[in-house]
Amino acid sequence: MNEKNYAEKQLYRVMIDAPIERVWSELVNTEFPRPFFWNSRWDTPEIATGNPYRMISNNDKTVAVIGRILEMDPPHRLVHSFRLTALPDPPSTVTYLLKEKDGGTEFTLITEHVLAGSKSEKSMDQGSKFIVENFKAFVETGKVTFGARITLAMYSLMAPLTPKSMSADKWPLDKSE
């Protein structure tokens, strides 16, 4: 796979009105479902460089994303590989950058090594918009946007229709890339 097959990286940035330490701790919280990650939870021994992770649904039945933590520099930088279990595309790279600015936190999500023209590219673009907007709303107000709450309610209704390919038993942690 050469660089030409990849889409140019994309950046998604919001200003969050909260101290950097708080923004960081909400991002890497492994205990509770993250509404801005479609109510899935980090499932990993620990968010630390080299460790595998998967994004698992609250009922532990569905895994939407698997990957490995590539870099970890609290509270400024988290890099991980990212593969959507529902799609056949190779893993890409996701970076979160946090920077103190004007009394708040500048939060940037970067997607790289995404196969150009793939379904993953489309899905990650939609997903990144959802994440930055709702992460900001969640940290600032304690809840995600109204539109996102409707989306999440709809998702839980649709849960029985989740493809079997995303079943958690098909994606054990040690299969993460």
Add this chain to the structure above:
Amino acid sequence: MINNRDMDNVFQALAHRSRRRMLDIVKDQPGIGVGALASQFDVSRIAVMKHLAIIEAAGLVISEKQGRVRKLYFNVAPIQMIHDRWTTEYSAYWAGHLTRIKYVAESKQGVKEKDPLKKKESR
């Protein structure tokens, strides 16, 4: 939710034809250099830089220094947040549709005998 000051900056940035064209170019060519962008405009480089500073301050463009080149990337987030402020009704509309699709799918699986979609149509 995007605050009023940030929103003012976005609308101010968008309220100029050249700046909108700059955004189109950066969106279509992520990573384009400042020089390459400026070369597509007839005005002076200084004028281009001025416009660029305004769209960057509004958060619509993110620049990254790579060696000697300053590369530009479109940031959709501010526009996304403005979009959502006035369009959540539509999300509800689609959520309603998808819920009905679920009912149909379930009725086809034999989970439910009645198809609420058909019921609605027959009214």
